[in-house]
Amino acid sequence: xxxxxxSLLDSLKAHGYRLTKPRQAVIRALATAVKPMTVADIHAExxxxxxxxxxxxxxxxxxxxxxxxxxxxxxxDAERHGYALASPGHVHHLVCSRCRRIIEVxxxxxxxxxxxxxxxxxxxxxxxxxxxxxxxxxxxxxxxx
Amino acid sequence: xxxxxxSLLDSLKAHGYRLTKPRQAVIRALATAVKPMTVADIHAExxxxxxxxxxxxxxxxxxxxxxxxxxxxxxxDAERHGYALASPGHVHHLVCSRCRRIIEVxxxxxxxxxxxxxxxxxxxxxxxxxxxxxxxxxxxxxxxx
DNA sequence: AATCTAACTGAAAAATTTTTTCACTAACCC
DNA sequence: GGGTTAGTGAAAAAATTTTTCAGTTAGATT
Numbered sequence: 119x120x121x122x123x124x125s126l127l128d129s130l131k132a133h134g135y136r137l138t139k140p141r142q143a144v145i146r147a148l149a150t151a152v153k154p155m156t157v158a159d160i161h162a163e164x165x166x167x168x169x170x171x172x173x174x175x176x177x178x179x180x181x182x183x184x185x186x187x188x189x190x191x192x193x194x195d196a197e198r199h200g201y202a203l204a205s206p207g208h209v210h211h212l213v214c215s216r217c218r219r220i221i222e223v224x225x226x227x228x229x230x231x232x233x234x235x236x237x238x239x240x241x242x243x244x245x246x247x248x249x250x251x252x253x254x255x256x257x258x259x260x261x262x263x
Numbered sequence: 264x265x266x267x268x269x270s271l272l273d274s275l276k277a278h279g280y281r282l283t284k285p286r287q288a289v290i291r292a293l294a295t296a297v298k299p300m301t302v303a304d305i306h307a308e309x310x311x312x313x314x315x316x317x318x319x320x321x322x323x324x325x326x327x328x329x330x331x332x333x334x335x336x337x338x339x340d341a342e343r344h345g346y347a348l349a350s351p352g353h354v355h356h357l358v359c360s361r362c363r364r365i366i367e368v369x370x371x372x373x374x375x376x377x378x379x380x381x382x383x384x385x386x387x388x389x390x391x392x393x394x395x396x397x398x399x400x401x402x403x404x405x406x407x408x
Numbered sequence: 409a410a411t412c413t414a415a416c417t418g419a420a421a422a423a424t425t426t427t428t429t430c431a432c433t434a435a436c437c438c
Numbered sequence: 439g440g441g442t443t444a445g446t447g448a449a450a451a452a453a454t455t456t457t458t459c460a461g462t463t464a465g466a467t468t
Contacts, residue, residue, distance in 0.1 A: 134415095135415090135416095136415060136416070136463085136464050136465070137464075137465090138415090138416065138417080138463075138464070139463090139464095140416085140417070140418090141416090157454085157455085158454090170417090170418070171418090172417070172418040172419075173418090173454095173455090174417080174418065174419085174455090174456085174457095175416085175417065175418075177455070177456080178416090178417090191338075191342060193336075193338050193344075193392070197336060197344055199338075199342055212380065212384065212386055212388075214386070215389060221384060221386075223380060225376075226373075226376060227372065227373070227375070227376040228371075228372070228373065228393075230372070231371060231372040232395065235357065235368060235395070236397070239357065239366060239397075239399075239400075240399070240400035240403075241357055241359065241366075241397035241398060241399050241400065242397050242398045242403055243357075243395060243396070243397040244360060244396050244397050244398065245395075245396045245397075246393060246394065246395045246396065247338070247392075247393070247394045247396075248373075248391060248392070248393050248394075249391065249392045249393075250377065250380070250388060250390075250391040250392075251388070251389050251390045251391065251392075252381070252384075252386035252387050252388040252389050252390075253386060253387045253389060254384075254385070254386050255384075255385035255386065258385075258387055279444095280444085280445095281434090281435050281436070281443095281444060281445065282435075282436095283434075283435065283444090283445065283446080284434090284435095285445085285446070285447090286445090302425085302426085303425090315446085315447070316447090317446070317447040317448075318425095318426090318447090319426090319427085319428095319446080319447065319448085320445085320446065320447075322426070322427080323445085323446090
């Protein structure tokens, strides 16, 4: 169990949630993943850790983790979306278009741009989501000769 | 009919598509919208222009416009998404969290950051999606006293 | 450790969303 | 105007998500 997984379990406890096997399976599936996981992905992977894990519980646990701010929604190219454990702080995701491997990206440089934008439009800017698409080094090696 | 709508119809013709009434209704619904439209939104609004418009046709027309690059997917706060006509060039969307009104944003300042990122990670960066959330001036006036 | 109890569970059913199928319609070329 | 074929809506099917509910289990109490 890695640090991230452990702190997540602590966070559940701290919020009065029970540490059930199905929940641990969902969390482990997410903690182990290297790409955004759809509900079906989490279900399939989670069953490796809890054979009876039901799809409904995946939906419920995802919702719970989102409410706790521990999970990010990552929009895939088309209209599908997956979930990835959130690291603390402000992060974005760089997703490989081919294999879906993701890495977290910190230190985005949009603050000045957004301040400008607020001034120009009169909107109060409350947040932003940046998703970056690319081809990871492994896939480049395999497919770009 | 505004310019945008007209050029869209031209683009359909240029690609060998027929200009049917249901398609025109979908396009007009999108051209008139001030917020991202879900499939259901487009269907409801489109029926004002073509009373028999079927939901299936909305799905098909949306798919067609996406393939032509004329439509952007705009992810709403949660897991829902809507569609908005794409302006030519590189644009992002600023969406009001309260009323969903959107405005298009040009001139994002990420190029340097993305170049850096490519260097650091070895990814070849192929695109990015930036969605900015905020509260529009009207909603600020109404709800922020 | 045994007991209690409410949070939690999975299965089934229901609701919703999206895709497929198909007979009919209408846009566009002549 | 007439023919052809892309395009249509309705209905059915498939896929996804939510609700319901009786049974189970985590964790507090003793």
